[in-house]
Amino acid sequence: MQKLKSLIILLLVTITFHAQASERPYVLLISLDGFRWDYIDRGLSSNIEWIAENGVEARSLEPVFPTKTFPTHYSIVTGLHAENHGLISNSFIDWETGDRFAIRDREMVENAKYYQAPALWETLRRHNITTASYFWVGSEIDIEYRRPHYYHRYDHERPHLDRIEGIIEWLQLPDDERPQFLTLYYSDVDSEGHRTGPYSQELDESIMLVDSLMGILLDRLEDIDMLDRMNIILVSDHGMTEVSPEHVIELHSILNDYEVITDGVGPVVMIKPEDPDETETIYRRLKEEEENYRVYRKENMPAYWHYSAHPYIMPIIVIADMGWSLTTRPFDPGQGYFATGGNHGYDNKHLDMHGIFYAMGPAFKEGYRTGTVRSIDVYPLIMEIFGLESRSGIDGDLENIRFILRE
Numbered sequence: 001m002q003k004l005k006s007l008i009i010l011l012l013v014t015i016t017f018h019a020q021a022s023e024r025p026y027v028l029l030i031s032l033d034g035f036r037w038d039y040i041d042r043g044l045s046s047n048i049e050w051i052a053e054n055g056v057e058a059r060s061l062e063p064v065f066p067t068k069t070f071p072t073h074y075s076i077v078t079g080l081h082a083e084n085h086g087l088i089s090n091s092f093i094d095w096e097t098g099d100r101f102a103i104r105d106r107e108m109v110e111n112a113k114y115y116q117a118p119a120l121w122e123t124l125r126r127h128n129i130t131t132a133s134y135f136w137v138g139s140e141i142d143i144e145y146r147r148p149h150y151y152h153r154y155d156h157e158r159p160h161l162d163r164i165e166g167i168i169e170w171l172q173l174p175d176d177e178r179p180q181f182l183t184l185y186y187s188d189v190d191s192e193g194h195r196t197g198p199y200s201q202e203l204d205e206s207i208m209l210v211d212s213l214m215g216i217l218l219d220r221l222e223d224i225d226m227l228d229r230m231n232i233i234l235v236s237d238h239g240m241t242e243v244s245p246e247h248v249i250e251l252h253s254i255l256n257d258y259e260v261i262t263d264g265v266g267p268v269v270m271i272k273p274e275d276p277d278e279t280e281t282i283y284r285r286l287k288e289e290e291e292n293y294r295v296y297r298k299e300n301m302p303a304y305w306h307y308s309a310h311p312y313i314m315p316i317i318v319i320a321d322m323g324w325s326l327t328t329r330p331f332d333p334g335q336g337y338f339a340t341g342g343n344h345g346y347d348n349k350h351l352d353m354h355g356i357f358y359a360m361g362p363a364f365k366e367g368y369r370t371g372t373v374r375s376i377d378v379y380p381l382i383m384e385i386f387g388l389e390s391r392s393g394i395d396g397d398l399e400n401i402r403f404i405l406r407e
Contacts, residue, residue: 025363025385027231028167029120029183029378030217031076031136032210033069034190034344036198036239037061037354044207047215048358051234055360056404058373063238063355065305065348066268069190070103072237072355072375073137077119077183079379079396081306083313086116087137092270092312093263109154112141118391120382121148124181127388132170132179134163139183150179156187160213168220181382184217186210193240193342198352200341231361231385235378240342241352245333247292247324254289255328258282262328263314266338267345269326270314279315286316292324304349306395322346363405370404377401 037060040048063072064081068090071082078085091102094114101108108114115138121131125145132150133139135158139151150170152158163184170179192206214234221227243266251262251269259274260282271286273279279297286295295318301308307317320326325339333339346353357373360366363385376396383390384398384405 024180025231025387026171026226026229027181027233027361027382027385029076029136029181029382030214030232030234031073031183031185032189032234032236032356033185033187034193034238034240035207035210035236035356036193037351037356039189039207040356042204042207044204045211045214047211047218048234048356050218051214051232051360052358054366055232055358055364056368056370058357058370058404060351060354060372061235061357062372062374063348063353064375065307066345067238067348067353068345069237070137074115074117074119076235076237076375076378077121077136077138078117079376079390079394080117081376081395083306083309084117084395086114086310086312088307088310088312089264089268091263093261095311110140110142112143112146115141115146118146120379121181121183122146123383123388123391124386125149127386129181129386130177130179131181132167133183134166135185136183148179148181148183160186160209161216164213164217164220167217168224171221171226172224180386186213189236190240193344194337195341197242197342198240199242203342229362231363232359233378233382234356234358235375236355237375238344238348238355239351239353240344241322241346241350243323243325243339243341243343245331245336245339248331248336248339249291249293249320249324249326250329250331251286251318251326252328252330254286255282258285261314265327266325266343267320269318269328271316271318272314273316276315283316286318293318293320293326295319305347320346322350322352359404365404365406368404373401373404381405 064075070087070090074085074087082088119138124131131148133148135154140153188206192203196202261272263270298308298315377400380390380396380398381401
Protein backbone atom coordinates (compact mmCIF):
# COMPACT_ATOMS: atom_id res chain seq x y z
CA MET A 1 0.00 0.00 0.00
CA GLN A 2 2.84 2.38 0.88
CA LYS A 3 4.49 1.64 -2.48
CA LEU A 4 1.23 2.47 -4.26
CA LYS A 5 0.96 5.79 -2.42
CA SER A 6 4.54 6.66 -3.33
CA LEU A 7 3.89 5.80 -6.96
CA ILE A 8 0.76 7.97 -7.04
CA ILE A 9 2.62 10.90 -5.45
CA LEU A 10 5.46 10.53 -7.96
CA LEU A 11 2.97 10.43 -10.83
CA LEU A 12 1.18 13.56 -9.57
CA VAL A 13 4.47 15.42 -9.16
CA THR A 14 5.50 14.43 -12.69
CA ILE A 15 2.17 15.51 -14.17
CA THR A 16 2.29 18.80 -12.26
CA PHE A 17 5.87 19.48 -13.40
CA HIS A 18 5.05 18.88 -17.06
CA ALA A 19 1.85 20.95 -16.81
CA GLN A 20 3.82 23.82 -15.32
CA ALA A 21 6.51 23.45 -17.99
CA SER A 22 3.91 23.62 -20.76
CA GLU A 23 2.44 26.80 -19.22
CA ARG A 24 5.75 28.61 -18.95
CA PRO A 25 5.86 31.77 -21.05
CA TYR A 26 8.40 31.86 -23.86
CA VAL A 27 9.56 35.03 -25.59
CA LEU A 28 11.71 35.25 -28.72
CA LEU A 29 12.86 38.82 -29.37
CA ILE A 30 14.12 39.26 -32.94
CA SER A 31 15.85 42.31 -34.40
CA LEU A 32 16.09 42.96 -38.13
CA ASP A 33 18.61 45.79 -38.04
CA GLY A 34 17.65 48.82 -40.13
CA PHE A 35 14.23 47.47 -41.22
CA ARG A 36 12.34 50.74 -41.68
CA TRP A 37 8.72 50.96 -40.58
CA ASP A 38 7.34 51.10 -44.12
CA TYR A 39 9.41 48.34 -45.77
CA ILE A 40 6.57 45.89 -45.13
CA ASP A 41 4.40 47.90 -47.52
CA ARG A 42 6.55 46.85 -50.49
CA GLY A 43 4.86 43.45 -50.69
CA LEU A 44 8.15 41.58 -50.40
CA SER A 45 7.78 40.09 -46.93
CA SER A 46 4.91 37.62 -46.76
CA ASN A 47 6.20 35.83 -43.66
CA ILE A 48 6.64 39.04 -41.71
CA GLU A 49 3.18 40.10 -42.89
CA TRP A 50 1.81 36.81 -41.56
CA ILE A 51 3.25 37.54 -38.11
CA ALA A 52 1.74 41.04 -38.20
CA GLU A 53 -1.67 39.84 -39.38
CA ASN A 54 -1.89 37.06 -36.79
CA GLY A 55 -0.83 39.20 -33.87
CA VAL A 56 -0.15 42.86 -33.18
CA GLU A 57 1.02 45.30 -35.84
CA ALA A 58 2.24 48.74 -34.76
CA ARG A 59 2.48 51.54 -37.28
CA SER A 60 6.11 51.98 -36.26
CA LEU A 61 8.60 51.59 -33.42
CA GLU A 62 10.09 54.87 -32.20
CA PRO A 63 13.73 54.37 -31.21
CA VAL A 64 15.71 56.47 -28.77
CA PHE A 65 18.10 59.22 -29.81
CA PRO A 66 20.64 58.88 -31.34
CA THR A 67 19.18 56.37 -33.75
CA LYS A 68 22.34 54.26 -33.81
CA THR A 69 22.61 50.47 -33.46
CA PHE A 70 24.20 50.17 -30.02
CA PRO A 71 22.14 52.81 -28.19
CA THR A 72 18.85 51.67 -29.71
CA HIS A 73 19.35 47.95 -29.16
CA TYR A 74 20.37 48.42 -25.56
CA SER A 75 17.37 50.68 -24.93
CA ILE A 76 15.05 47.91 -26.09
CA VAL A 77 16.39 45.48 -23.46
CA THR A 78 16.81 48.01 -20.62
CA GLY A 79 13.81 50.33 -21.00
CA LEU A 80 16.15 53.32 -20.77
CA HIS A 81 17.22 56.25 -22.92
CA ALA A 82 20.85 56.28 -24.03
CA GLU A 83 21.82 58.96 -21.51
CA ASN A 84 20.71 56.60 -18.74
CA HIS A 85 22.11 53.25 -19.90
CA GLY A 86 25.51 54.62 -20.94
CA LEU A 87 25.82 53.62 -24.60
CA ILE A 88 25.46 57.14 -25.94
CA SER A 89 26.56 56.20 -29.48
CA ASN A 90 28.30 53.49 -31.47
CA SER A 91 31.54 55.29 -30.64
CA PHE A 92 32.39 57.68 -27.82
CA ILE A 93 35.23 58.79 -25.55
CA ASP A 94 35.46 57.73 -21.92
CA TRP A 95 36.69 60.95 -20.30
CA GLU A 96 37.78 59.13 -17.13
CA THR A 97 40.37 57.03 -18.95
CA GLY A 98 40.71 58.58 -22.39
CA ASP A 99 39.69 55.26 -23.95
CA ARG A 100 37.40 55.17 -26.95
CA PHE A 101 34.45 52.81 -26.98
CA ALA A 102 33.90 51.52 -30.52
CA ILE A 103 31.63 48.76 -31.74
CA ARG A 104 34.43 46.99 -33.61
CA ASP A 105 36.75 46.98 -30.60
CA ARG A 106 36.23 43.58 -29.02
CA GLU A 107 37.75 44.60 -25.68
CA MET A 108 35.50 47.64 -25.38
CA VAL A 109 32.36 45.81 -26.52
CA GLU A 110 32.83 43.21 -23.79
CA ASN A 111 33.68 45.73 -21.06
CA ALA A 112 30.79 45.73 -18.58
CA LYS A 113 31.69 49.25 -17.45
CA TYR A 114 29.94 50.74 -20.46
CA TYR A 115 26.66 48.89 -19.92
CA GLN A 116 25.43 50.92 -17.00
CA ALA A 117 22.06 49.24 -16.57
CA PRO A 118 20.97 45.59 -16.39
CA ALA A 119 19.51 44.11 -19.56
CA LEU A 120 16.45 41.85 -19.63
CA TRP A 121 18.46 38.65 -19.41
CA GLU A 122 20.24 39.85 -16.28
CA THR A 123 16.95 40.75 -14.59
CA LEU A 124 15.30 37.49 -15.64
CA ARG A 125 18.26 35.47 -14.35
CA ARG A 126 17.62 36.93 -10.90
CA HIS A 127 14.14 35.42 -11.11
CA ASN A 128 15.53 32.01 -12.10
CA ILE A 129 14.35 32.32 -15.71
CA THR A 130 16.78 30.76 -18.20
CA THR A 131 17.84 33.07 -21.04
CA ALA A 132 19.74 32.80 -24.35
CA SER A 133 21.02 35.16 -27.01
CA TYR A 134 22.04 34.50 -30.58
CA PHE A 135 23.50 38.01 -30.77
CA TRP A 136 22.31 41.21 -29.13
CA VAL A 137 24.10 44.32 -27.91
CA GLY A 138 25.36 43.72 -24.38
CA SER A 139 24.89 39.94 -24.39
CA GLU A 140 28.62 39.14 -24.37
CA ILE A 141 29.98 41.42 -21.65
CA ASP A 142 32.76 40.20 -19.40
CA ILE A 143 30.77 39.51 -16.21
CA GLU A 144 29.14 36.09 -16.24
CA TYR A 145 26.03 36.88 -14.21
CA ARG A 146 25.27 39.87 -16.47
CA ARG A 147 25.13 37.69 -19.60
CA PRO A 148 22.41 35.31 -20.77
CA HIS A 149 22.85 31.69 -19.64
CA TYR A 150 23.58 30.76 -23.27
CA TYR A 151 25.08 33.19 -25.74
CA HIS A 152 27.33 33.55 -28.79
CA ARG A 153 29.98 36.20 -29.31
CA TYR A 154 28.99 38.32 -32.27
CA ASP A 155 30.20 36.99 -35.60
CA HIS A 156 29.09 39.09 -38.56
CA GLU A 157 29.78 36.22 -40.97
CA ARG A 158 27.90 33.55 -39.02
CA PRO A 159 25.65 31.74 -41.54
CA HIS A 160 22.02 32.76 -41.38
CA LEU A 161 20.63 29.27 -40.91
CA ASP A 162 23.11 28.45 -38.14
CA ARG A 163 21.49 31.16 -36.05
CA ILE A 164 18.04 29.69 -36.49
CA GLU A 165 19.25 26.18 -35.73
CA GLY A 166 20.98 27.53 -32.63
CA ILE A 167 17.63 28.85 -31.38
CA ILE A 168 15.94 25.52 -32.17
CA GLU A 169 18.64 23.53 -30.37
CA TRP A 170 18.22 25.63 -27.24
CA LEU A 171 14.46 25.13 -27.35
CA GLN A 172 14.92 21.36 -27.51
CA LEU A 173 16.88 21.23 -24.27
CA PRO A 174 15.27 19.50 -21.26
CA ASP A 175 12.63 21.57 -19.50
CA ASP A 176 14.90 22.57 -16.63
CA GLU A 177 17.62 23.77 -19.04
CA ARG A 178 15.50 25.29 -21.80
CA PRO A 179 15.62 29.09 -22.16
CA GLN A 180 12.35 30.97 -21.89
CA PHE A 181 13.70 34.27 -23.15
CA LEU A 182 15.79 34.30 -26.34
CA THR A 183 17.11 36.89 -28.77
CA LEU A 184 18.02 36.65 -32.46
CA TYR A 185 19.63 39.26 -34.70
CA TYR A 186 20.21 39.86 -38.42
CA SER A 187 22.08 42.84 -39.92
CA ASP A 188 21.42 42.35 -43.65
CA VAL A 189 18.83 45.07 -44.23
CA ASP A 190 20.89 47.68 -42.38
CA SER A 191 24.10 46.78 -44.23
CA GLU A 192 22.45 46.99 -47.63
CA GLY A 193 20.62 50.18 -46.70
CA HIS A 194 23.96 51.81 -45.95
CA ARG A 195 25.55 50.57 -49.18
CA THR A 196 22.83 51.29 -51.70
CA GLY A 197 20.17 53.33 -49.92
CA PRO A 198 16.59 52.60 -48.83
CA TYR A 199 15.11 52.56 -52.34
CA SER A 200 17.47 50.25 -54.21
CA GLN A 201 16.82 46.87 -55.80
CA GLU A 202 19.55 45.46 -53.58
CA LEU A 203 17.70 46.67 -50.50
CA ASP A 204 14.54 44.95 -51.74
CA GLU A 205 16.51 41.73 -52.10
CA SER A 206 17.76 41.99 -48.53
CA ILE A 207 14.16 42.43 -47.35
CA MET A 208 13.22 39.24 -49.17
CA LEU A 209 16.22 37.45 -47.65
CA VAL A 210 15.37 38.22 -44.03
CA ASP A 211 11.70 37.47 -44.73
CA SER A 212 12.64 34.03 -46.02
CA LEU A 213 14.62 33.49 -42.81
CA MET A 214 11.55 34.37 -40.77
CA GLY A 215 9.60 31.78 -42.77
CA ILE A 216 12.21 29.13 -42.03
CA LEU A 217 12.18 30.08 -38.34
CA LEU A 218 8.39 29.75 -38.17
CA ASP A 219 8.54 26.34 -39.86
CA ARG A 220 11.27 25.11 -37.49
CA LEU A 221 9.31 26.31 -34.44
CA GLU A 222 6.33 24.38 -35.74
CA ASP A 223 8.50 21.30 -36.29
CA ILE A 224 9.37 21.20 -32.58
CA ASP A 225 5.82 22.08 -31.44
CA MET A 226 6.86 25.47 -30.11
CA LEU A 227 5.18 27.84 -32.55
CA ASP A 228 1.87 28.01 -30.65
CA ARG A 229 3.70 28.44 -27.33
CA MET A 230 6.17 31.09 -28.42
CA ASN A 231 5.62 34.83 -28.07
CA ILE A 232 7.50 36.31 -31.02
CA ILE A 233 8.38 40.00 -30.88
CA LEU A 234 9.86 41.26 -34.14
CA VAL A 235 11.52 44.68 -33.97
CA SER A 236 14.17 46.80 -35.64
CA ASP A 237 16.49 49.23 -33.95
CA HIS A 238 15.99 52.15 -36.35
CA GLY A 239 15.09 53.04 -39.91
CA MET A 240 17.13 54.50 -42.77
CA THR A 241 17.15 57.64 -44.92
CA GLU A 242 18.80 58.49 -48.22
CA VAL A 243 22.01 60.56 -48.15
CA SER A 244 24.06 62.21 -50.87
CA PRO A 245 27.62 63.54 -51.40
CA GLU A 246 26.00 66.83 -52.38
CA HIS A 247 24.64 67.18 -48.85
CA VAL A 248 27.85 67.28 -46.80
CA ILE A 249 28.70 69.96 -44.24
CA GLU A 250 32.42 70.38 -43.46
CA LEU A 251 32.49 71.56 -39.86
CA HIS A 252 36.28 71.91 -39.81
CA SER A 253 36.00 74.82 -42.23
CA ILE A 254 33.88 76.62 -39.64
CA LEU A 255 36.09 75.68 -36.69
CA ASN A 256 39.56 76.00 -38.21
CA ASP A 257 40.51 78.80 -35.79
CA TYR A 258 39.88 76.66 -32.70
CA GLU A 259 41.43 73.64 -31.02
CA VAL A 260 38.68 71.09 -30.46
CA ILE A 261 38.12 67.39 -29.86
CA THR A 262 35.38 66.00 -32.07
CA ASP A 263 33.53 62.72 -32.07
CA GLY A 264 31.21 61.38 -34.72
CA VAL A 265 30.54 61.74 -38.42
CA GLY A 266 27.36 61.79 -40.50
CA PRO A 267 24.17 62.66 -38.57
CA VAL A 268 25.69 63.73 -35.24
CA VAL A 269 29.02 65.30 -34.23
CA MET A 270 29.96 66.16 -30.65
CA ILE A 271 32.54 68.86 -29.90
CA LYS A 272 34.69 69.50 -26.84
CA PRO A 273 36.90 72.62 -26.92
CA GLU A 274 40.47 72.07 -25.73
CA ASP A 275 40.01 75.31 -23.80
CA PRO A 276 36.69 75.13 -21.89
CA ASP A 277 36.55 78.94 -21.85
CA GLU A 278 36.01 78.87 -25.62
CA THR A 279 32.86 76.73 -25.44
CA GLU A 280 30.46 79.65 -25.78
CA THR A 281 32.50 81.26 -28.55
CA ILE A 282 32.58 78.05 -30.57
CA TYR A 283 28.88 77.47 -30.02
CA ARG A 284 28.10 80.96 -31.29
CA ARG A 285 30.37 80.49 -34.31
CA LEU A 286 28.50 77.33 -35.27
CA LYS A 287 25.21 79.07 -34.64
CA GLU A 288 26.12 81.84 -37.07
CA GLU A 289 26.65 79.29 -39.86
CA GLU A 290 23.68 77.14 -38.91
CA GLU A 291 22.22 75.79 -42.14
CA ASN A 292 21.08 72.21 -42.75
CA TYR A 293 22.11 71.41 -39.19
CA ARG A 294 21.21 72.42 -35.64
CA VAL A 295 23.70 73.13 -32.88
CA TYR A 296 22.99 72.81 -29.15
CA ARG A 297 24.77 73.26 -25.88
CA LYS A 298 24.62 70.00 -23.97
CA GLU A 299 22.48 71.51 -21.22
CA ASN A 300 20.03 72.95 -23.75
CA MET A 301 19.36 69.84 -25.81
CA PRO A 302 15.61 69.44 -26.46
CA ALA A 303 14.17 67.49 -23.55
CA TYR A 304 12.40 64.98 -25.80
CA TRP A 305 15.76 63.65 -27.00
CA HIS A 306 16.86 62.76 -23.44
CA TYR A 307 20.46 63.42 -24.39
CA SER A 308 22.15 65.66 -21.88
CA ALA A 309 22.62 63.80 -18.59
CA HIS A 310 25.55 61.53 -19.31
CA PRO A 311 29.15 62.67 -18.64
CA TYR A 312 30.41 61.20 -21.92
CA ILE A 313 28.23 63.62 -23.91
CA MET A 314 30.38 66.55 -25.05
CA PRO A 315 29.52 70.21 -24.36
CA ILE A 316 28.41 70.98 -27.94
CA ILE A 317 26.25 68.70 -30.11
CA VAL A 318 25.67 69.30 -33.83
CA ILE A 319 22.80 67.39 -35.47
CA ALA A 320 22.37 67.31 -39.22
CA ASP A 321 18.99 67.74 -40.88
CA MET A 322 17.56 64.59 -42.42
CA GLY A 323 19.67 63.39 -45.35
CA TRP A 324 22.57 65.72 -44.60
CA SER A 325 25.98 64.59 -43.34
CA LEU A 326 28.54 66.23 -41.07
CA THR A 327 32.28 65.77 -41.36
CA THR A 328 35.22 67.20 -39.41
CA ARG A 329 37.86 66.78 -42.11
CA PRO A 330 38.00 67.45 -45.86
CA PHE A 331 35.39 65.34 -47.59
CA ASP A 332 36.54 62.86 -50.22
CA PRO A 333 33.53 61.54 -52.20
CA GLY A 334 35.56 58.43 -53.03
CA GLN A 335 35.86 57.58 -49.35
CA GLY A 336 32.72 59.21 -48.03
CA TYR A 337 30.97 56.00 -46.98
CA PHE A 338 28.76 57.94 -44.55
CA ALA A 339 27.45 60.27 -47.28
CA THR A 340 26.42 57.78 -49.95
CA GLY A 341 23.55 55.30 -49.98
CA GLY A 342 21.67 55.52 -46.70
CA ASN A 343 22.27 56.41 -43.08
CA HIS A 344 20.62 56.69 -39.69
CA GLY A 345 21.34 58.40 -36.38
CA TYR A 346 19.07 61.39 -36.99
CA ASP A 347 16.09 62.77 -35.05
CA ASN A 348 14.24 59.82 -33.54
CA LYS A 349 10.90 61.57 -34.02
CA HIS A 350 11.29 61.53 -37.83
CA LEU A 351 9.46 58.60 -39.43
CA ASP A 352 12.45 57.68 -41.60
CA MET A 353 14.24 56.73 -38.37
CA HIS A 354 11.39 54.54 -37.11
CA GLY A 355 11.59 50.77 -37.11
CA ILE A 356 9.06 47.94 -36.88
CA PHE A 357 7.14 46.28 -34.08
CA TYR A 358 5.13 43.12 -34.72
CA ALA A 359 4.21 40.57 -32.07
CA MET A 360 2.28 37.30 -32.02
CA GLY A 361 1.79 34.46 -29.59
CA PRO A 362 -0.37 33.40 -26.65
CA ALA A 363 0.25 36.66 -24.75
CA PHE A 364 -0.80 38.97 -27.60
CA LYS A 365 -4.07 40.03 -29.16
CA GLU A 366 -4.78 38.73 -32.65
CA GLY A 367 -5.34 40.92 -35.69
CA TYR A 368 -4.73 44.06 -33.65
CA ARG A 369 -3.34 47.22 -35.24
CA THR A 370 -2.08 50.19 -33.29
CA GLY A 371 -0.09 53.38 -33.77
CA THR A 372 3.53 54.07 -32.99
CA VAL A 373 4.98 52.37 -29.91
CA ARG A 374 8.22 53.24 -28.13
CA SER A 375 11.27 51.01 -27.95
CA ILE A 376 11.76 51.81 -24.25
CA ASP A 377 8.38 50.21 -23.51
CA VAL A 378 9.42 46.79 -24.85
CA TYR A 379 11.31 45.99 -21.62
CA PRO A 380 8.32 46.41 -19.29
CA LEU A 381 6.14 44.59 -21.83
CA ILE A 382 8.33 41.49 -21.71
CA MET A 383 8.57 41.65 -17.93
CA GLU A 384 4.77 41.68 -17.81
CA ILE A 385 4.59 38.58 -20.01
CA PHE A 386 6.75 36.80 -17.42
CA GLY A 387 4.51 38.08 -14.62
CA LEU A 388 7.25 40.24 -13.15
CA GLU A 389 7.44 43.88 -12.13
CA SER A 390 9.89 46.05 -14.05
CA ARG A 391 12.95 47.41 -12.36
CA SER A 392 12.25 50.78 -10.75
CA GLY A 393 13.60 53.89 -12.40
CA ILE A 394 13.30 52.84 -16.03
CA ASP A 395 12.15 55.32 -18.68
CA GLY A 396 9.70 52.90 -20.27
CA ASP A 397 6.12 52.64 -19.08
CA LEU A 398 4.03 49.46 -19.26
CA GLU A 399 0.83 51.51 -19.43
CA ASN A 400 1.86 52.79 -22.86
CA ILE A 401 1.85 49.29 -24.34
CA ARG A 402 -0.05 46.91 -22.02
CA PHE A 403 -3.15 47.20 -24.19
CA ILE A 404 -1.65 44.95 -26.90
CA LEU A 405 -1.70 41.98 -24.51
CA ARG A 406 -4.64 39.64 -24.21
CA GLU A 407 -6.90 40.44 -21.28
